[in-house]
Amino acid sequence: MPPAALRQLVAEEAPQIARLDERPVAVGTVAQVHRAVWPDGRAVAVKVHRPDARAVLSDELARVRLSFRALHLALPGHPVAPLWEEFHRHAVTELDCPGEAEHQRAFAAAYRGDPDILVPEVRLAGRRLLVTDWVDGEPVTAIAAAGDQRRCDDVAALVTAFQLSAPARAGLLHADPASENFRITPDGRLAVLDFGAVAAYPDGLPREFGHLLRAIVDRDAERLEATLRELGAVGARGGSASRRLLALAEAAVLPVLAPDFRFDRHWLRRQAGTLTISAGLAVAQGVRLPPGHLPLLRMVVGTVRLFCRLNAQADYDSALASWLPGFRPA
Ligand SMILES: Nc1ncnc2c1ncn2[C@@H]1O[C@H](COP(=O)(O)OP(=O)(O)O)[C@@H](O)[C@H]1O
Ligand SMILES: [Mg+2]
Incomplete structure (x- = not known):
């Protein structure tokens, strides 16, 4: 973004900012982020949408x-x-600054004072600009690259707790769990950034998803099919989620819940093949993804990719039992 355009935007939408570092700390496809100083002296991050x-x-x-x-x-x-x-x-919604600010405010309120999770407070939301408290800390991208396995596992545990608790605590789901959107603060908290992709779950995660996972864990094809129907995931043409679909779901899900499971890229590559077949088969049998849950799918896929980068091992079974309604064994 040309410095003159940047200066003009900040002068229009956040004139109280006196000191702005004109070199961006990050440049994405539609936005860039600058460090600046707020009138009370605190460091802030200024996210601006580029003119194009x-x-x-x-x-x-x-x-x-x-x-x-x-x-x-x-x-x-x-x-x-x-x-x-x-x-x-x-x-x-990636271009909706007021919307992003509203989501970030809701997350910040839900986790304010939390010992493990930090969501930066919003100072100001303009039309094309968002000012939030600056977070010092190590980017999770750097932690993954450094490869200290204990730290990587700690990050995975924190991300798991955050992603699964957010619908219950904030009524919202963070759908973009890329490594750049997380930092670890000097006191060990997970700082969460970037509320441009968020979905509303005012009543928490749907119980049906817990039932779905439980049916897979229990290897119960009948209950799996009943739950798919409850979710509106079976098309008008009917069809049935056969035992074969269950077998494929089992192959992808059950190992992850074992206490000694570690995500890795090779596992992901093998799964990609299996899951493509699984999804193809499911679709052929009339199973479809309810469109409203697309962000949830994005969150799950993004988290799996992140955990493969971290080679993560964490207790997903307990986290699901704590936060996913309907997952606990009856
Ligand atoms: N509050 C903040 N404190 C420190 N760095 C931040 C903050 N907000 C954003 N950043 C930095 O800017 C990058 C891009 O910000 P983000 O909100 O994720 O924008 P985008 O939507 O373009 O991904 C982040 O990955 C992070 O490195
Ligand atoms: Mg981001």
């Missing part, structure tokens, strides 16, 4: 739309359009 943000996002969406078209051709009769609409709805 809208055009860049439209180009990106046009490209993604082609994939949805291809999906539509590959899956005749499958309701792809609602998935695309939901995807589009969430993608454009």
Whole structure:
């Protein structure tokens, strides 16, 4: 972003900022972040949307739309359009500064004073600019690269607790668990950044997801199918989630819940093949992803990728039992 445009935007939307470091600390596809000093002397992060943000996002969406078209051709009769609409709805929220600020405020309020999780307070939300408290700490990207396994496992435990507790505590889900969006503060808390991709779960995570996972753990095909129906995940054409679908779900999910499981990239590569078959088979049997839960899927996939980078081992079974309604054995 040209320095003159940056200065003008800050002068218009956050004139109280006197000291702004014009070198960005991070540059993304639509936004960049600068360090600055707030009038009371505290350090703040100023996230600004670049002037071409809208055009860049439209180009990106046009490209993604082609994939949805291809999906539509590959899956005749499958309701792809609602998935695309939901995807589009969430993608454009990346440019909604007031919306992002509102979400971050809700997260900050829910975790204020928490011994393990820190969400920076919002100081100001403009139209194209967001000011939040600066977080000192080590980026999780750097922790993953350094490879100290105990620290990596600690990060995974904190991320697990945060992701699963957020719907119950804040009524919201953070759908973008990229390593750049987390830091570890000097006192060991997990700092969470970037509330541009968030989904509302006002009543916490749906109990049906707990039932779904429990059915897989119990290897109960009948209950799995009943739960898929409750979730609206079985299309009008009917069909059934057969034992084979259960077997594939078991292969992907059960090992992760074992206490000695460690995520790694090779495991992920092997799973990618299995899961593609699993998803294909499920779709062929009339199972579909309820569009409203697309952000939840994004959160799960993003977390798995992050944990593979961390080679993480953590007690997911206990975390799920604590936070996912319906998961505890009856
Ligand atoms: N409050 C903050 N304190 C310190 N660094 C921050 C803060 N907010 C953002 N950053 C830095 O800027 C980067 C981009 O910010 P983010 O909100 O994730 O934007 P984007 O939506 O472009 O990913 C973060 O990964 C982090 O390195
Ligand atoms: Mg980010």
